[in-house]
Amino acid sequence: MANSSSNVQLRNITHITDYISQIQTHPNPLEEHPFFRTFDGFYLTQTDIILRHNVVDLSGTFPPPLAYLRAGPRNKIFFNPSDVRAAIVTCGGLCPGMNTVIRELVVGLWELYGVRGIFGIKAGYRGFYSYDPVELNPKMVDDWHKRGGTVLETSRGGFDLNKIVNAIQDHEFNQLYIIGGDGTMRGAVEIFEELKQRKLYISMVGIPKTVDNDVGIIDRSFGFQTAVEVAQQAISAAHVEAESAVNGIGLVKLMGRSTGHIALHATLSSRDVDCCLIPEIDFYLEGKGGLFEFLEDQLKEMGHAVLVVAEGAGQDIIPRTESQKAEKDESGNPIFLDVGGWLKSELKNWWNRNHPNELFTIKYIDPTYMIRAVPANATDNSYCTLLAHSAIHGVMAGYTGFVCGPINGNYAYIPVDEVAKAKNKVDTRDHKWSWVRSVSNQPDFITS
């Protein structure tokens, strides 16, 4: 719903009282909390907003800026803490920081609001109707932020709306914390619509999780920075292999689905990468401006080259069968062909054709499952904490059907359907990427 006040278009979110009347409110227990000192302006209201864009072109006319509600505690809460039964679920692929978010949801609900009914749902959406919930408390989750993966377990597929909402009712959950990526958020939209349809006194928040940083609107997703950091090890290893061979090429494939954020940022931070291929920019192998020509020059000049390729790059030029084109995973995501394996074989063939009697080595590293399984780094861990606490404040205040995430450095409440639709691709027109030239020595593959 888009509300416009004087100068902004506020993207309002649903409040539980929009479809359930006569809910008893309670003063926020933070008022009496020994660790908090509330002050004027401590509690946020409907007039505390965050602007979506902070870059504006004043030369033309433009509509009122988009705005979202600012995340944080409200002075009244719409759940009696002793009646809360909160369910936490993790869906989709692994991402550093999942356990930290779970931990902070448990500790935050318990310590900030005095909630005692906190449950973990095992193995993603299917867990609502397939497994018994696991009761959680701060003691149990104490060291979870140090562990990679998700202690609750996760899965793809298994989304059955009726079974899920029936199970939510059977277990008498009244708060849902759904941690997942774009697929998970599309499921969350359906759950939210069904909760409203059934007029259930249940608040639902989505917490965006994607190591690929491919969820739109928010500044970045937790785990992404950790992934960029850990990717350096793979790039360094590829560099050592390449440097230690005659005409050596080190090839690293980095994940990101159809976006190149991890590949691009890992390249920017590494200084060892000579060429980075991302899905947002097409590339080709043969002829002028092609990859072979670039590598020919690079090997002649430096004796080695390091190549980073995002998993979604080149998917249009890799030959594939009709059945490969139709392949989907359990969640309905298209399955990519292995661009790294394909490039390795294409490069070998090219070299053997053009330099039949010269030494050549190519070492291919795919660190995907190593990267996403590590615990979050310190920056991501603090981000996860703020994210979880911001989500709790919104749910306790009775908001529902929203996602909590950072916009322009502040935490905001965003309608879940907006997030489910928003894809974050690398903006190749952005001037800040132009300096990649000095790192990659190959503008054609990064900037258009």
Ligand SMILES: Nc1ncnc2c1ncn2[C@@H]1O[C@H](COP(=O)(O)OP(=O)(O)O)[C@@H](O)[C@H]1O
């Ligand atoms: N369009 C959709 N509607 C409902 N559920 C979906 C949809 N797309 C994905 N899901 C469910 O969301 C969960 C996670 O989705 P997936 O794409 O595997 O990961 P991610 O959320 O990380 O993108 C899965 O259980 C999947 O069935």
Ligand SMILES: O=P(O)(O)OC[C@H]1O[C@](O)(COP(=O)(O)O)[C@@H](O)[C@@H]1O
């Ligand atoms: O776990 P799987 O099915 O092998 O999927 C691998 C995919 O999971 C990811 O690591 C994370 O993807 P999601 O955020 O969509 O779950 C992708 O980078 C990668 O393409």
